Amino acid sequence: MDEIQRIWRRHQYVARASTAFIYGILVSIAMNFFWTPGKIYSSGITGLAQLLETISRNHGAFHPSTAFLLFALNIPLFLLAWFQIGHRFTFFTFLAVIFSSIMIKLLEPNTLTTDPIICAIFGAAINGFGTGLALKNGISTGGLDIIGLTLRKKTGKSIGTINIFFNAFIVLAAGAVYGWPYAFYSALGLIVNARVMDMVYTRQQKMQVVIVTTKPKSVVDCIQSHMRRGITIVHGAEGAYRHDKKVILFTVISRYEQQELKDAMEESDPYAFVSISENVQIMGRFYEPEP
Helix, strand or coil: CCCHHHHHHHHHHHHHHHHHHHHHHHHHHHHHHHHHHHHCCCHHHHHHHHHHHHHHHHHCCCCCHHHHHHHHHHHHHHHHHHHCCCCCHHHHHHHHHHHHHHHHHHCCCCCCCCCCCHHHHHHHHHHHHHHHHHHHHCCCCCCHHHHHHHHHHCCCCHHHHHHHHHHHHHHHHHHHHHHHHHHHHHHHHHHHHHHHHHHHHHCCCCCEEEEEECCHHHHHHHHHHHCCCCCCCEEECCCCCCCEEEEEEEEEHHHHHHHHHHHHHHHCCCCCEEEEEECCCCCCCCCCCCC
């Protein structure tokens, strides 16, 4: 058993390192093929690195590259993650950022088009896919992710408002530097990036599950053996057609766990009635695995 666990952990490490490398390639393609030619700013720390590079190029004697600034701006966040989140998380986040910086520097820019709408949409779609893939495999891409996870771990709250204000600042900077139409193009890119990321990374999407079954113990045991979820049991339900006695089970899962729920139901009670409501809002504690 110990040997199997070691092999599994090694497989996870290789998969995460490979994902970090793939993310580095994708963000470099988005940067060098679309964002830079189209004068589009990304979100978060990547967008801030682009902004500082533009300012230094236009007004400063010292002209660091976007790749260098992306890595430098993440250094204090690595330290925060190391002490507040976890060493393994920090290591793979470091890999994602270093691969991104290296690939942005090494990949030769190739101007496919300078149309800002095309550059905003396709650059954001590629970056959103890479970011979602990274999050799905349990690694962060650095930047505001680290601040968000730290704050959520300490207070249980997200930093949605901080994200909005930070990205609004980036959008306004795009307008000030390149002209106000480019602010709207960058905002369009942020929306596309978020939508594609949500399509790939489904762990944060909550779903309410209602199960009507005649085998409540079997269903509860099977679900809890597949995933770590609490279940509320309501006794005394009755079917309107045959008037047979049933039990209603309530739980909330992430979209990421939907296949595990399906497997558990097929194993425990394939004839149960299961209703799933998407995008529910949670108040109270909802278990999320540690990064």
